[in-house]
Amino acid sequence: DAKTTQPPSMDCAEGRAANLPCNHSTISGNEYVYWYRQIHSQGPQYIIHGLKNNETNEMASLIITEDRKSSTLILPHATLRDTAVYYCIVRSHMRETSGSRLTFGEGTQLTVNP
Amino acid sequence: DADVTQTPRNRITKTGKRIMLECSQTKGHDRMYWYRQDPGLGLRLIYYSFDVKDINKGEISDGYSVSRQAQAKFSLSLESAIPNQTALYFCATSTGVVREQYFGPGTRLTVT
Numbered sequence: 001d002a003k004t005t006q007p008p009s010m011d012c013a014e015g016r017a018a019n020l021p022c023n024h025s026t027i028s029g030n031e032y033v034y035w036y037r038q039i040h041s042q043g044p045q046y047i048i049h050g051l052k053n054n055e056t057n058e059m060a061s062l063i064i065t066e067d068r069k070s071s072t073l074i075l076p077h078a079t080l081r082d083t084a085v086y087y088c089i090v091r092s093h094m095r096e097t098s099g100s101r102l103t104f105g106e107g108t109q110l111t112v113n114p
Numbered sequence: 115d116a117d118v119t120q121t122p123r124n125r126i127t128k129t130g131k132r133i134m135l136e137c138s139q140t141k142g143h144d145r146m147y148w149y150r151q152d153p154g155l156g157l158r159l160i161y162y163s164f165d166v167k168d169i170n171k172g173e174i175s176d177g178y179s180v181s182r183q184a185q186a187k188f189s190l191s192l193e194s195a196i197p198n199q200t201a202l203y204f205c206a207t208s209t210g211v212v213r214e215q216y217f218g219p220g221t222r223l224t225v226t
Binding site: 032034041042043044045046049102103104105106 | 118149156157159202204206213214215216217218219220222
């Protein structure tokens, strides 16, 4: 699976949009971009994923650049409860023999301030 | 009620003891996973199961064993616990169609 690079930390004001970047310059054509988050010591929580097109769900939006080498997770109206470590993961749906392992990197610590 | 539950949530045990961590899910997913998380190392896969008759080793299976008693239940055992197995353990589920994994709340295990 492709390696990802994220900033170690970011701050955001409550009520504002949080834009979390992720670089994945070695992504291959069949690899998806996934985002998870982990609130301190809780189980990781799935947020969203996409392949080429931008995606939106009730939690967030995912913007993938046309060359697919980077993406941005957008939390449109951040709340204090969105404070967490956010992980960008790139993985193929075809590598089932690897156990569909999720490889979490260092992630980005997002702190939402009042 | 939570879709993925883990018991116990916290456990302190002594070196050499056998311990079992249990995971149950009500999501109806066929795939289940056990991970451990250590500070600075992210999540590492211990074992995974694609259905009741399918058990596979992950990247760090030594010292662990698992049992898939039913589609909804997946247990992790430490036959003889050692201090470096002190970690946060997570169970997760997924399906072959919906690839995202859903995690339980975790079990904090301390081996003294």
